[in-house]
Amino acid sequence: MQKTSYQKELVIKNTHEKNGANNSKKETEKIQSLLNLFSLVHPGSGTATAIDGDFGPATQKAVQNFQKAQNIPQTGIVDQNLFGIMALPIQKAFENPVQGGNLRELIVNTAKNHLQNNPFELVIRQQGNSGPWVRSYMDGKEGTDWLWxxxxxxxxxxxxxxxxxxxxxxxxxLTYSCDTIGIKGIEKNLLTRYQTARNNPSLIKTGDIFLLQKSSLDWKHTGIVINVHEDTIETIEGNTNSSGSSNGNAVAGKIRNFRTSKIDFFSVGPLV
Incomplete structure (x- = not known):
């Protein structure tokens, strides 16, 4: 793999505890981030806490609540073993075995595996598009301007x-820009324009990349095609939400109507 930043999200260097001498602000933020991500999936767990880099009594209690949810001793102390349990969804998304008879099937099943592990962004230091999932996808980058x-x-x-x-x-x-991929698709004759796709849906293939047009040479959102139907595509896409926003807060499965939306398609065919 070329994109391996996720590995940094699976480890901490030191054991952290309330007012611990070896606590660091950066690693405490990583712990607090994972506690908040757990809370998003398990809202009754009591693990949501401020992401402020301060391992005080609130973070200690959130850790104890996480430990309670995992049926392990409630010490309030985070060593590498406990941190690994917290980070397990990220590890599963990137390292779980994925099966597929060809590249297109592997792309679809890889996207499904990520979706099953509930990637969310967080707001850290008043910046959206932040947190361990975003850094994993964006090669360590995060913050409001980093649409992912x-x-x-x-x-x-x-x-x-x-x-x-x-x-x-x-x-x-390697890019974070929909426009770069759109232009590259035109240059390499790999981009099926929405008008053509509407007239010949058989050109849309699972595993391909959809690009939502803003204008003919400007694209505002992207995702993976999971399935193709007569009028719609099923997708898995990041930085979106239930309404299909191009700046949402999660990875989500969506249904999009390619006959009423200006959706172009970038083929992964040359890699297959």
């Missing part, structure tokens, strides 16, 4: 291609 839908897409393509010993960069450059 293309980072998610390229992570999925990279992960799937690497299972076949292929380098996704032979198909497209």
């Amino acid at each position: 839908c293309m980072g998610f897409v390229q992570t999925i393509i990279d992960q799937a291609a690497s299972l076949q010993g292929k380098n996704f960069k032979t198909l497209m450059p």
Whole structure:
């Protein structure tokens, strides 16, 4: 894999506890982030706490509540073993075995595996588009300006291609820009425009990348095609929400009508 920043999200250097001498602000924020991510999936767990880098009594209690949810001793202390349990969804998304008879199936199943592990962004230091999932998709970058839908897409393509010993960069450059991929698709004759797709839906393939047009040479959102129907596509996409926003807060499965939306399609065919 080319995109390996997720590995940094799986470890801490020191054991952390309330007012601990070895606590660090950065690693405490990582702990607090994972506690909040757990709370988003388990809202009754009592693990939501401020992401402020201060391991005080509130963070200690949130850790104890996490330990309670895991049926392990409620020490309020986070060592690497406990941190690994907290970070397990990220590890599963990137390292769980994925099966598929060809690259397109691997892309679809890789995207589904990420979706099953509930990737969410967080707000840290008043900046959206932040947190361990975003950093994993965006090669360590985060913050309000770092829209991460293309980072998610390229992570999925990279992960799937690497299972076949292929380098996704032979198909497209590493980028966080929908426009860059759209233009590259035009240059390499890999982009099916929405007008053509509407007239010939058989050109839309699972595992391909959809690009939602803002204008003819400007694209505002992207995701992976999971299934194709007569009028609609099923997708998995990052940085979105239930309404299909291009700046939402999660990875989500969506249904999009390609006959009423200006959706272009970038083919992964050359990698297959």
